[in-house]
Amino acid sequence: MSAPKFIIIGNGPAGLEAAITLKEKAPDARLTIISRDPHESYRPKLLPDYIAGQIDRSALMARPFSWYDQIGARLRVGQTAVRLDLHAREVLLDHHERLAFDGLILAVGGQPRIPEPYWVFRDLMLPLKTMADADQWIDRLKDVDDVLIVGGDLTGFAVVRALLALNKKVRFVFGEEALWPTRPTPEIFRQAADRLIRRGVEVVPGKLRRIVRETDGALAVTTTEAQTSAGLVGAFFGLAPDVAFLAESGLAIERGVLVDEHLYAGFPGVYAAGDCAQVYHPQIRDYWVSIGYENARALGRIAALNLAGGLERVNVAAESIFDDDGIRVNTSWWMEFGS
Amino acid sequence: MNRIDLTIEICGLSGDGTIAAGGLLNEAMSRAGFSALAFDSYPAEIRGFGRCVTRSRFGFDRQIALENQTNLLISLDDEQSLSRLPFLAADAVVLFDNHPPSPVAEGKSIAGHARPAMSLFGAPFRDLAAAASGSAKGRNLAALGVLAGLLNLPVDAFRERIGKKFKSKGEKVAAGNIRSFDAGLEYVLKTYPDRLRPLPVPAAPAGQAEKVLWSGNVAIGEGALAAGLKNYFGYPITPATPIMEYLAARLPAKGGRVLQVEDEISAIGAVLGSFYTGARAMTATSGPGFALMTELITQAVSAESPAVIVDAQRGGPSTGLPTKTEQSDLLAAVFGGPGDTPRIVIAPTDVTECYHLTARAFPLAEKYQTPVIVLTDFYLDNRVENIERPSISADAVADALLKPAPDQAGSYHRYQVTPSGISPRALPGTPGFQHNITGLEHDERGVPDFSPGNHQKMSDKRDRKIQGALADLDPPEEYGDPGPLDVGVVAWGSTFGSALDAVQSARDQGLKVGCLKITALFPYHEDRIQAFMDRSKTILIPELNHSGQLNTLIGHLGRGRIVRLNQSTGIPLYPSTILGKIHELIGEDRS
Known part of the structure; x- marks a missing residue:
């Protein structure tokens, strides 16, 4: 045999x-x-x-x-x-x-999982799963000072740390999609948000509504509760x-x-x-x-x-x-x- | 500027359009300003069987040899291409058809055999061509489109060459093929945007001379035309046939004739007859045909008749390896035939020299009244190089017939013994200069004479004449350090380019090596060859034959250690093989 x-x-x-x-x-x-x-x-x-x-x-x-x-x-x-x-x-x-x-x-x-409501913004967000993604991040960060993270999976937290190490301004739409597929309690959410704020991250309230690329290349981001902008938007909604x-x-x-x-x-x-x-x-x-x-x-x-x-x-x-x-x-x- | 050294190979089954794709690639890359050297190998059998492979080496600097490793393979037929895997560089790029008509069993796709460090780029060549042109025949062009997109090659050069190549088949076919190319281009840009590998394109220097993309055989044909060839006689044989085909298309327009005769004996006989009347003539053949010509070549030596014969060597003996290369006719060219029959044997080492040495063979044959054998081989005949368009002065190819003085009318001795051995030659039918010619040993009048003294005298005369031709034959050229050498490489024919490439690499590594190019194989410049050998601790003679024929011919001049590097595989001797031998020899000396 x-x-x-x-x-x-x-x-x-x-x-x-x-x-x-x-x-x-x-x-x-x-x-x-x-x-x-x-x-x-x-x-x-x-x-x-x-x-x-x-x-x-x-x-x-x-x-x-x-x-x-x-x-x-x-x-x-x-x-x-x-x-x-x-x-x-x-x-x-x-x-x-x-x-x-x-x-x-x-x-x-x-x-990289992108929740269905955000599919239309797919091309405006950068995930991090592959080496090619990482190279793209490195390339894009050369010209960008502020980054917005949406979602919030484990990789997203690690990227925040990396961005802070690079002295980038980091904003975080820390909504209900965070930590997917786990389902954290509100207390866990609050603790995590506090940690982010203490690290110097600006936590943007609300749920992602819209991303628009402005004529100067910056991305205008609207949530259900706020408006902000970023040179780069990272998408971290876990993996499908x-x-x-x-x-x-x-x-x-x-x-x-x-x-x-x-x-x-x-x-x-x-x-x-x-x-x-x-x-x-x-x-x-x-x-x-x-x-x-x-x-x-x-x-x-x-x-x-x-x-x-x-x-x-x-x-x-x-x-x-x-x-x-x-x-x-x-x-x-x-x-x-x-x- | 980055140094580019890229070998691209296309492999397919006969009928896949492999050779056509290779030709288009060479033309487009040449047009884009790259230096190119390419060599195709194809089966000896009829269409429909066997593997076809084109290999092209591109760079900014002049390419002088192919290497054994391929950097990028285009597979038009995976089953055929599997045999090429051992020749791929460890990090080679492989383009292949990723959508065969039906799924293939494990191992039938080249993707299943590629090493992990290789980069695979699959594209549906057939489907792309079929969608673009209505026929999958253009899959080779779709593959070229993928290549052009991947390397960011100048696509207009490809489109222009494709249009030109297929123009004769109608605008529809040409346009369809360009669409197939574009489909491949679009596919790779869309499918692999993150994996493209743009290749720097050379900037065109101002005032660059016109370049042509010629094979050795084309250069031979052009050289003959430049020399005023009047008659070509031939019988088809690989790899010499393209010379006849080329001349058949061009010689009649210049007032000449091409005649395909019944065999090689007729061909050489007709050449002798034509030249005898004063009309320049040539034939080209390969080993088996050359063997048939031998008797008449010796007749020409005896009768002191001019002739130009191209022996495009291939693997022997006998019919041997029709579509493989070898340098094993050297001794047959120099010595072949009954009796002492000195004749001139010259061997070009590249395409440019194919032109020049062929052109110069005609006045040499006339002046020295002898057969001149231009010794090439498959690797040189069939290789393609983009070179500056060669030219030769009218003086260099002028009629070199030494006519008798008018006052010799009535007392003309066709074979007058002279200090140079050259006897004035009257053309037949010249009043007062009637004479005999014969293959029998003869006296100065051409009358048969078998007496001992006469044979000695006429043998001396013929030998003196041919040795005197050295004055008109290029001396060996030296490359490398002028001082003492650890290894001196002596090479001829198509192998020279590989030898020089290897020596250049060795010198880059700090080794004391040099190279000697010999184009005059008989007679040869003993003093120059010996001087080079004397300053070489070890003499290396690489040849594509088993017996070391150049070593047999000139080895006696060496007073140091002579090492042969012989290869009888039917494939070219690559620089890396010679470089390896150089390392080995220097290592032995140092240990």
Whole structure:
């Protein structure tokens, strides 16, 4: 019998951890990793530090290309899965190549989420998810002194810190979309807003209504309660699982791929991990997505362990705390509010 | 200004338009001001089979050789292109069709084999061309559009060349092909706005001489035309056929004739006949055809008849490797045939020299009444360079026939023994200058004479004559340090460019190396070659043959260590291979 062929779609924290684990637990397996990014895997949580100029590009990189050779894995960069055929057990790539698999880990992550009411302003807001986004931030910040942050996810807080380090004037529309997908209490909101104000951030009240580019290039921003302006508007509304390509696969999809507590997606050998997984919690009898780097890695490892024959459960204990200079948020997947 | 050194390769199946796309790329890049050197390789088989590859090296400085590594590959057929992966630079860019007619199995797409450090740019070449022109045939042009957009190349140069190339097929076809190009351009700008890699474009210096994009074969044809060629006789054979095709299109307009004869024996016979009457004539062939010509070449040596013969070498022996390159006819060109048959053998090293040496072959043949063999090879014949349009003075190609003095009428000796070995030659039909010519050994009158003294005398005469031709043959050219050398590279033909490229790189690295170019292969300038060899601790002779034929010819002049670098792969000898050998030799000396 030939060695099983495993595919991991995604080369972010979850996919990378899954690869490490699979080579450890199933060393004979033929492993292919598909990465949409055209470059090495990187640590997304360090992107704000990169923008701030506190680290250089090389420090962002998680693993060099040579590492994949060393572990005997085949890395396909700049390639995107566009369809999953669970009957044929094949992944179709964007360049029309079919890849067969015995086991599959979906670790496709998410795309910056823009709430539907703001879609019309999409082109006027800059997210931060990829290296290309970071480069764009660096480029744009050369000509901009004041930045407005809307939304307010974990990356957004880290970007605020980076902007302050760059001596930029920072305003923050800290509305109800903040901290998505967690649902913090009003008290948590208030505490977070206080922290921001104490750092020198101007908190703009209200909910985003409108963004207009003025003739001088500045952006005029209107909320339900105020008007302000900025040279640059950053959008931080969390990540939406990037699972549209799975719509016809037969997998259960809600916000992400619905998986059980073993990250099993309901088809033999198919698992999901990281930002794209919506994990079932038997006690609360509901699904929830996790956020954050450490959670993604933990899920990637569990998915790989189970694909390699294990029966591990996700750890429901709240073990992952995001702490950004006093703004503390529990990012464990089923906790609905910050600690 | 940034230094540009970019090798672009297009690979497809015969019929994909690979060679056409490569030609358009070279023309457009040349027009944009880049220096270019390109070489195509294609299958020996008929259309519909086999892999076609075009490789072009572009830069601001003059390009003298192709390198073995490609920086950017355009794959028009992934199954064919997979074989090119080992020749891609680690960080190469790969453009490929990302929407084949139906999904392909794993491993059939080049994307599945590209190394992670390579940059993939998929574009639906077929779909773009079909949508733009109604036919997927223009996929090669869509691919060029993608390339032009990616590198920010001057698109008008592409559009203009495409329009011109397809004009003969009608405005509709030309316009459709330009639309296919534009579709590729638009696609890449829209799809990969963050990944574009604009290439600096050279500024056109004021007063720049006119440049032409010529192959070696075109340059040979132009050289022959410049020399006043009257008659071309030939029989088709790769890689010499384009010379006949080129002349067939141009020579009649200049009052000359091109005749395709039944075989190479007829071709050389007709050349001898034409030249005998005073009309300049030429033939071009390759190894197998040259072998057939051999007997008549020696007849021309004996009868002291002028002839110009281009031997466009290809892989041998026999029919060998019809579409691959080799430098393995050297000894056949110099010595081939029965008896002692000294003749002139010259070998250009680049496209410009193809022009000049071919043009000069005619007066040499006339003056020295001998076959002159212009020895090229597939890599030189088929390579394309953009060069300043060459020209040659009328004096340099003037009629060099040494006619007998009128007072010799009635007592004319066709093979008069002279100090130079050159006998005045009367054209047939000149009253009072009737004479015999024969391949039999003969006396001064041309009458067969087999006596020992006569054969010795006439052999001396013929040898003296050819050795005297050195005065009209270019001496070897030296490149590099004038002082003592750790390694002196001696090269000829198409390999010289690679040798010089390697030596330049080695010198940039601080190594004491030099290079000697030899274009006169017989007779050759012993003193100059020996002087170069004497100041070289090690002499390196790189050649595209197995037996080291230049080393066999001139190696006896070397009084130091001679090292051969021979390659019999059918592909050019690349600078990196020679540079590697230089490093090895210097390393050995130092260890």
